[in-house]
Amino acid sequence: MVASGALPYEFSVITGRPLPVGDYVVAPSADGRDVLGMVDRTEIRSIIMEKSTNSVGALAAGRLASANPRDKSYVSHVRVMGLLEELRSNRVMMPSLPPMPGSPVRRASESDLSAAFGGPGEEWVPVGALLRSPSVRVHVNLNRAAQRHLAILASTGAGKSNLLALIAKHVASMRGTMVIFDYHGEYLDLDLGGRGRAVRPRVNPRLLDPDELADLLEIREAADKQRHVLSEALERAKDSKDFWEGLRAGLRAIAEGDSREYREPARRVLDILASALRRLGPVLDPESPGPLKLIAEGYVNVVNLSDLSPRQADVVISQFMDEVLIDRKRSRAGQGGGGASPGPIVLALEEAHAFIPGGDGDWRTRDSAARIAREGRKFGVSLVIVSQRPQRLDQDVLSQVGSLAIGRLLNQRDRSFVQESSEFVTEEISDYLPDLNPGEMVLVGQWVKLPALVRVDRVPEKLSGRDVDFVREWRSRAGPSEDTDELIRRDRGPRSGGSVTLSRSVNLNSEGSPPPDPQ
Ligand SMILES: Nc1ncnc2c1ncn2[C@@H]1O[C@H](COP(=O)(O)OP(=O)(O)OP(=O)(O)O)[C@@H](O)[C@H]1O
Ligand SMILES: [Mg+2]
Known part of the structure; x- marks a missing residue:
């Protein structure tokens, strides 16, 4: 009572x-x-x-x-x-x-709780069950999550990507448009019922400013002279029919020109360019029509960034984000160019703390994401940020987020930061966070009627990202187990001190020291 x-x-x-x-x-x-x-x-x-x-x-x-x-x-x-x-x-x-x-x-009762955590209407989608009453399904309002942006925050291995995969499946089933910036190549196996597309990131170097191109080529930030010669050469190459040849010609002209100061930097940039083109290959494509054309409406577009460094990925992601926002603004202003106007779009960013960090560093994606966090709502552009290190996120961006899913967070500073950044995270909610298991999350904010402690549904086919079972994998690979001493004795035979092969790839001589260098 x-x-x-x-x-x-x-x-x-x-x-x-x-x-x-x-x-x-x-x-x-x-x-x-x-x-x-x-x-x-x-x-x-x-x-x-x-x-x-x-x-x-x-x-x-x-x-x-x-x-x-x-x-x-x-x-x-x-x-x-x-x-x-x-x-x-x-x-x-x-x-x-x-x-x-x-x-x-x-x-x-179950019916009381279903009233509180269920949701009539097509914008409500199920994401799991109440942790303490597993027979009660918990629904979230996808509309509200998209209108006011979403953050998925939890320590590593706590189930962030699983939840994002689940949301992507719901978006796909509604024929919504979503872009996932996939830094680990984790979402390529996802079964999206035919509404998923793998997108190879392609950037048109003609559309880049000199600093963006320098970042993509991985020219150091402090290498002022190299950046300067690249900028000069880029200006001349932009309209060349063969962009790369134009760029090289510009650099060669500087390398052989009158200004001694810039000869060596120009030669260096020529080398950097050659090796970057070998590594980046098709990512830099002077004929690419720009990121917008790579996004298919009505699909979940998975942009695979796994081959790029963080600086390179930063250029690619910010280009996508900027173009999408500009395009949606134009189309809402009735300047869509006569074609079917593009629909609302969700942009989901894994490893968000790497690209939207707090502090002074110069990250293009942070500026682009901040613009979307502020203005995206009006133009149908929504942000999902996923991070295991919330304390490193930009606080302005996080505070604009209207819905959150928070899983296990062991680090006290991460918890305090989230609590300070979001009006929805109370001290009691924060206290729950260290005790959660993988897949268990607190859902708060505008996408739920009430804060809910949820066991998120597992996406069965999402295999990558799963913890590796080291022991099981080792055991299943082991050949017939043989006693090592016996192996050494047998192989040594009459030639004491000879080299012994223990496995296909590891050699030790009889003293146990590493093998001599080949050559
Ligand atoms: N809702 C769930 N129910 C059961 N297991 C889950 C659930 N969500 C995730 N897991 C399991 O937990 C592990 C990690 O999941 P996931 O890759 O989604 O975590 P993460 O937070 O994205 O990790 P990381 O920070 O490393 O990217 C996987 O083995 C996954 O199968
Ligand atoms: Mg993950």
């Missing part, structure tokens, strides 16, 4: 057995309307043991206490989540009166 001292937004209950933290309960408010609440603390007290101050006394008191059924009291603290009737109609409203002390409390 409800204990004395109840308030409209929190109250305590006295029960006959302990209530697990995270359980949901229903109690009538003083005007008779049912209130849904969640247990956030449970205390068990023993009257007999209360006065024991030493171990001998506590031992005796403990024996007495366990024989006396009236000794224990169970008191739980309940945080009010809202009026049940309003939740059934998809609204969240707090009661204006607390429950009467002494009034009965019951555990919330």
